[in-house]
Amino acid sequence: MARLVIDPVTRIEGHMRCEAVVADGKVKDAYSSCTMWRGIEVIMKGRDPREAWIFVQRLCGVCTTVHAIASIRAVEDALKIKVPRNADLIRNLIIGNQCVQDHVIHFYHLHALDWVDVVSALKADPAKTSELAKSISSWHNNSATYFKAVQDKLKAFVERGQLGIFSNGYWGHPAYKLPPEANLLAVAHYLEALDWQREVIKMMAILGAKNPHPQTFLVGGMAIPIDPESQNAINAHTIAALNKYADMGIEFVEKVYIPDLIAIASFYKDWTKYGGNSNFLACGEYPEATGKLWLPAGVIKNKNLKEIYPLDHKKVMEYITRSYYTYSKGDKVGLHPWDGETTPNYTGPKPPYEYLNVDGKYSWGKAPRYEELPMEVGPLARVLVAYASGHKEVKEVTDMVMKKLGIGLNDMFSTLGRTAARGVIALVTAYKIKDFISELAANIKKGDYTIANTEKWDPKTWPQEAKGVGWHDAPRGALSHYIVIKNKKIENYQMVVPSTWNLSPRDHKGVRGPVEEALIGTPVADPKQPLELLRTIHSFDPCMACGMHVIEVKEE
Amino acid sequence: MDRETIYEGLVRRGVSRREFLKFCATTAAVLGLSSSYVPQIVEAMEKKEKPVVVWLHFQDCTGCSESVLRATKPTIGQIVLDIVSLEYHETIMAAAGHQAEKSLHDAIKKYKGKYLTVVEGSISQKDGGIYCCIGGRSSVDIMKEVAKDTAAIIALGNCATFGGIPQAKPNPTGAIGVMDLIKDKPIVNLAGCPPNVENFTATLVYYLTFGKLPALDRLKRPLFAYGILIHDNCERRGYFDTGQFAKSWGDKNHRLGYCLYELGCKGPFTYHNCPTIRWNDGVSWPVMAGHPCVACSEPKFWDNYAPFYADSNSSFFAKATKIGLGAMAVAGLTKKENKE
Numbered sequence: 020m021a022r023l024v025i026d027p028v029t030r031i032e033g034h035m036r037c038e039a040v041v042a043d044g045k046v047k048d049a050y051s052s053c054t055m056w057r058g059i060e061v062i063m064k065g066r067d068p069r070e071a072w073i074f075v076q077r078l079c080g081v082c083t084t085v086h087a088i089a090s091i092r093a094v095e096d097a098l099k100i101k102v103p104r105n106a107d108l109i110r111n112l113i114i115g116n117q118c119v120q121d122h123v124i125h126f127y128h129l130h131a132l133d134w135v136d137v138v139s140a141l142k143a144d145p146a147k148t149s150e151l152a153k154s155i156s157s158w159h160n161n162s163a164t165y166f167k168a169v170q171d172k173l174k175a176f177v178e179r180g181q182l183g184i185f186s187n188g189y190w191g192h193p194a195y196k197l198p199p200e201a202n203l204l205a206v207a208h209y210l211e212a213l214d215w216q217r218e219v220i221k222m223m224a225i226l227g228a229k230n231p232h233p234q235t236f237l238v239g240g241m242a243i244p245i246d247p248e249s250q251n252a253i254n255a256h257t258i259a260a261l262n263k264y265a266d267m268g269i270e271f272v273e274k275v276y277i278p279d280l281i282a283i284a285s286f287y288k289d290w291t292k293y294g295g296n297s298n299f300l301a302c303g304e305y306p307e308a309t310g311k312l313w314l315p316a317g318v319i320k321n322k323n324l325k326e327i328y329p330l331d332h333k334k335v336m337e338y339i340t341r342s343y344y345t346y347s348k349g350d351k352v353g354l355h356p357w358d359g360e361t362t363p364n365y366t367g368p369k370p371p372y373e374y375l376n377v378d379g380k381y382s383w384g385k386a387p388r389y390e391e392l393p394m395e396v397g398p399l400a401r402v403l404v405a406y407a408s409g410h411k412e413v414k415e416v417t418d419m420v421m422k423k424l425g426i427g428l429n430d431m432f433s434t435l436g437r438t439a440a441r442g443v444i445a446l447v448t449a450y451k452i453k454d455f456i457s458e459l460a461a462n463i464k465k466g467d468y469t470i471a472n473t474e475k476w477d478p479k480t481w482p483q484e485a486k487g488v489g490w491h492d493a494p495r496g497a498l499s500h501y502i503v504i505k506n507k508k509i510e511n512y513q514m515v516v517p518s519t520w521n522l523s524p525r526d527h528k529g530v531r532g533p534v535e536e537a538l539i540g541t542p543v544a545d546p547k548q549p550l551e552l553l554r555t556i557h558s559f560d561p562c563m564a565c566g567m568h569v570i571e572v573k574e575e
Numbered sequence: 576m577d578r579e580t581i582y583e584g585l586v587r588r589g590v591s592r593r594e595f596l597k598f599c600a601t602t603a604a605v606l607g608l609s610s611s612y613v614p615q616i617v618e619a620m621e622k623k624e625k626p627v628v629v630w631l632h633f634q635d636c637t638g639c640s641e642s643v644l645r646a647t648k649p650t651i652g653q654i655v656l657d658i659v660s661l662e663y664h665e666t667i668m669a670a671a672g673h674q675a676e677k678s679l680h681d682a683i684k685k686y687k688g689k690y691l692t693v694v695e696g697s698i699s700q701k702d703g704g705i706y707c708c709i710g711g712r713s714s715v716d717i718m719k720e721v722a723k724d725t726a727a728i729i730a731l732g733n734c735a736t737f738g739g740i741p742q743a744k745p746n747p748t749g750a751i752g753v754m755d756l757i758k759d760k761p762i763v764n765l766a767g768c769p770p771n772v773e774n775f776t777a778t779l780v781y782y783l784t785f786g787k788l789p790a791l792d793r794l795k796r797p798l799f800a801y802g803i804l805i806h807d808n809c810e811r812r813g814y815f816d817t818g819q820f821a822k823s824w825g826d827k828n829h830r831l832g833y834c835l836y837e838l839g840c841k842g843p844f845t846y847h848n849c850p851t852i853r854w855n856d857g858v859s860w861p862v863m864a865g866h867p868c869v870a871c872s873e874p875k876f877w878d879n880y881a882p883f884y885a886d887s888n889s890s891f892f893a894k895a896t897k898i899g900l901g902a903m904a905v906a907g908l909t910k911k912e913n914k915e
Contacts, residue, residue: 025672026710029665036711054708055699057634058747059740062877070883073869077740080638080769081666124644132669176656183661187678188669213652217645221858228864229854231641231769235866237824242866244830251832252865363747365705372711383706471824553671 020047021546022374026054028556030129035522035561038375039552041543046552049531049538051522052375052382056343060361063512068094068504069238069476071512075500076232078514082562083231084117084223085493086514089500094238097487097504103469106240107306108459109226109253112261113233114304114491115452116222119268121494122398122445123276125560127205127212130438133554134283135197135205138190141177143203145170151200156278160211169207189548196286205283208275215271222264222452225257240471247463258463261456268449272442280442281423284435291426294434294537294555297321298392299400300520302330302499304492305451308458313451314413314492317404318389322432324407332488332499335515338386340527341379343367351527353388356501356513357486386526387515395533396496396520397559399431402440412447434537437558478507493517495560518562534559581783582621584657585649595620601648602780606789607799619784625657626783627690629682629721630664633714634707634741634750635696639732640666642769646776647856658779662690665709676710683724691782692725694718694753697734697741701749718756727761727788728753729778733871736764736795743877754795763788764795766847768871773852774800794874796846805842805868808850811835821865829865839885840867847872 026036040048059078063071072090079086088110095102145166152161176182189195197205220230226243227233235243246252284290303316317327336353339346345364346352354360366380375381388394405413406428420439421427430436475481481504489500496517503511523532531539534556541551585595599616603609632640644651655661661668662682663675670678682690696714699706704713722728730753733739741750754762765774778797781789789797806812814820814834821829821838829838836843845868849860861868870880 027665027671027675029668029671029675055634056706056748057741057750058706061745061747062740062743067882067884070881073883074740074743074877077636077638077768080636080641083638083641128667137669172656184655184664184668186662186668186670187674189674210652213644214650217647217650217856220645221855224855224858226864228859228861228866230645231638234861234869235864237866240824242824243864244825246830249830249832251863252830365702367705368711370704370708370711370713371716372708468830469825473824476824548674549672 023543023546023549023552024374025549025552028553028561030132030553030557035556036375037538037552037556038377039538039549041546044543046538046541046543049535050375050377050381051384051524051532051534053384053522056363056383058361058363060512060514063509066509067478067507068097068502068509071502071509072236072238073234075512075514078516079562080231082117082121082493082495084113084227084233085491085498086500086516087233087236088114089489089491089493089498089514090502091236091238091489092491093487093489093500093502094504095487096489097485097502098238098475098481100239100472100475102240103472104308105245105459105462105467105470106237108455108462109241109243109470110236111305111455112452112459113223113226115448115455116220116264116268118494119272119445119449119452120216120220122441123212123271124216125441125494126276126280126438127209129560130557131205131209131283132188133550133557134195134287135209136190136192136195136202137173137185137188137206138177139195139197139199140170140203140206141174141199143170143199145203148200148203148207151282152204155282156274158274158278160207166203166207169210170203173206189550192548192550193544194550197283201282201286205279208279211275212271215267219264219267219271222261222268225260225264226253237471239473239476240469243470245463245468245470253459253463258456258460262453265449265452265456268452272445272449277420277442277446280439281420284424284439287435288424288426290435290554291430291433293541293551294437294558295432296393296395296533296537297432298389298394299403300330300389300394300396300497301400301404302490302492302497314401314405315408315410316490316492317408318394319400319403319407320392324403324428327404327407332490334390335499336388336391337515338388338526340386341524342382342385343380344385353391353527356499356515357503357511359501359511359513382524384519384523386523386532387520388526391528393523393526393530393533393536394520396517397437398441398444398494398496399437400496401492402443403431412450413443416443416446434555434558441560481507484510495562496520516562518559521559522561534561580620580622581625581658584625585620585653590653598649602777606777606781612784616780616784620780623783625660626779627682627686628659628661628693629679629690629725630661630693631695631717631721632665632709633694633696633698633718633735634748635732635734637666637695638769639695639735640664643731643772643775645855646772648773649776654776654779658776659691662686679721683721687724689726690724692721692728693731694728694735695731697738697750697752698756699741699748699750700756706748715756718753722757722760725760727763727782728757729775730754730762730764730795731775732770733766733768733876736766737874739768740877742875761788762795763791763797766794766796766801766872766874768876771800771849771852771854774848792846796872800848801846801872803846803848805845805847805849805862808848809842809862810850811862832865835862835865835867837885838867839883841870841876841880841883842868844880845870845873
């Protein structure tokens with residue numbers, strides 16, 4: 020038995036620690052812990068609900084926008100504000116742009132190095148890499164000369180002895196299976212994606228003023244005006260630019276990300292056996308003109324795709340039995356976020372420490388449960404719920420990916436399935452963005468320039484007390500913000516975020532969180548180089564700033 | 576083996592001489608230097624070894640790193656592979672756990688006295704540092720250890736500079752900025768939430784070119800980026816001076832791009848170069864897109880500049896009604912104070 024600690028877990032957002040018990044080359048038990056807390060919910064109390072989004076957006080700069088969206092939706096729900104269609108369209112464009120860019124960054128810059136051996140790329144024959152590239156995609160950078168140049172750059176970098184961000188990786192680990200040629204292909208696209216992510220996100224910069232942390236959201240709509248006759252508003256220039264960045268998104272996902280995903284995954288098909296979960300929750304996203312959501316909401320229990328349960332926020336409870344908090348009614352009860360409490364109660368070891376006390380409380384993250392069940396949220400949940408609900412686009416792309424990999428729907432309950440699902444969502448979203456642009460242009464053509472519903476802007480129009488929930492299916496999964504407004508001020512502000520669901524510690528019954536559960540049975544060739552654990556952890560795309568600095572507050 | 580120079584690195588990555596010179600000229604412009612400085616920058620880039628950078632994350636949201644990922648002049652690929660040698664950065668480094676900690680310790684030992692430290696996020700002091708631990712150690716301990724042998728520190732973003740959002744009232748975790756903890760090292764504060772990457776790269780280039788840190792204001796912010804009020808460079812300043820204001824979201828004045836002061840804009844109180852360099856390769860910035868500035872480069876802006884929106888109930892609106900001279904006098908005062 021070996022007790023294995025990964026801290027810091029890198030290539031994620033934020034501060035995560037993982038402790039695992041390994042025996043006979045397999046993970047027997049695992050503990051996921053967040054090691055940082057900021058107390059932002061405590062900070063929210065007493066502030067103006069209209070500016071809550073500016074604060075809570077700072078929960079996370081990687082999934083920037085997502086907390087802003089959930090926040091304005093929560094306030095709009097509380098105050099019963101109906102948002103104009105144009106505002107929903109602009110939000111959909113920002114959300115979609117964020118989702119596509121974020122998934123590509125995750126694949127290449129946060130996840131790829133778990134599967135791609137950078138040093139092995141040095142041994143590749145660039146001509147063969149070129150053949151491989153041409154066989155899977157018509158992307159323009161596919162010549163032997165191009166790959167030779169990438170390899171030469173890499174060679175010079177390595178020979179200089181300063182490996183920088185690539186130093187101390189698990190290079191040469193036996194779990195790396197790609198041939199050198201595929202490794203070289205992936206390294207080339209790692210570098211190309213660095214340039215692409217900066218360009219494609221300009222759609223958000225246009226509509227949001229900047230990225231990260233865009234600044235045109237507004238309770239009731241958006242602050243960016245529309246006027247085709249003005250040079251200081253969304254006009255024909257804007258529509259043209261939006262289309263340019265939308266096309267840039269489609270092209271890269273279609274010709275680089277998806278082909279790479281399939282090429283790399285085909286060498287790791289044994290990873291359909293590890294890293295799975297049973298329960299999934301998706302909250303749906305992209306309001307359509309009909310009032311429905313384009314991607315559906317729903318809950319899956321025990322891998323049963325035949326029955327999709329409707330989502331009801333009242334069934335969400337949070338437990339802190341194994342988290343560094345205490346509840347006034349005792350640490351075994353669960354509380355709905357509207358009744359949530361945040362009283363820090365650190366009982367962990369005094370830093371510096373070697374191991375956490377995993378028999379007691381061991382994380383700053385809470386344990387959210389839906390009808391007492393842990394839920395995986397994120398691209399896989401979104402794909403499974405949409406697929407099972409008969410969503411046309413999701414079904415088509417998922418079937419295409421599964422067919423190319425030679426895997427079935429049951430194989431999707433795995434680390435590989437989760438990583439593939441992220442690609443599916445990126446592609447369908449990249450296409451959908453074009454529809455939103457067309458609809459916005461059509462509205463402008465009709466003379467509809469409305470961007471905000473300002474009827475309730477003045478706090479004098481608000482009731483004495485109001486409660487609201489804002490859902491947003493963020494890149495990392497279902498996110499919900501809960502607000503209680505009293506006397507025009509925030510009385511209670513709470514958030515249950517994707518990484519709180521996925522990286523949750525054990526609950527009141529001792530049931531593991533989704534990541535902890537997914538790690539059980541993972542093979543570990545060398546406990547000193549736990550590459551395999553990182554594959555499953557990274558497949559969830561953890562975001563600790565969101566998940567674990569976040570606890571709801573209700574001060575007594 | 577000698578470390579390669581920045582120019583060698585760029586050539587190796589296929590950057591042409593012409594592109595290289597263009598980069599140097601752009602940098603001079605961001606720094607507010609005349610074109611006569613360009614040869615000096617060129618020379619520095621050609622001869623200087625790549626500086627070693629250690630990047631620490633504390634109570635952060637990684638938004639500052641994300642901002643740096645959007646770098647265009649030079650690009651992030653060039654920064655990471657050519658301009659600096661980035662030895663430790665938790666978000667993008669390949670290594671994890673013990674191997675990651677090894678990278679940090681190797682770097683600070685090997686490049687003792689020479690490495691630059693970039694800090695993202697605030698440091699949590701309260702309750703023995705339990706609110707922010709990495710590798711089982713508190714942010715206070717790690718900051719002190721890394722600061723000991725660093726050449727200089729760049730505090731990146733409002734959290735690392737002034738304590739940022741974790742420090743907003745009631746500051747539940749005792750969050751502080753780097754300069755509140757480290758007193759014996761040169762520190763440059765690149766404020767902003769997030770900071771603009773162009774100011775980050777310009778600071779690096781300034782350091783490499785002139786062999787020293789840029790001139791700073793009393794809050795340790797470089798004058799080349801934080802020397803002038805947003806209001807004084809704002810493209811909507813003309814509307815302010817003539818009293819033409821947007822009154823409501825999406826009204827005719829808002830659509831035409833009139834001044835946002837009456838909606839709550841904090842441009843008259845905020846030192847930052849947003850209007851001149853803008854964001855994301857010059858695409859936009861908040862006022863340009865129609866939303867008021869929230870003073871994100873100022874200390875304690877979460878408390879001192881909220882409410883961010885003006886309405887008939889807020890004290891800010893009372894100020895705003897005395898447009899023109901009154902408001903300008905306020906702005907002028909702030910400015911004088913800042914330049915002391």
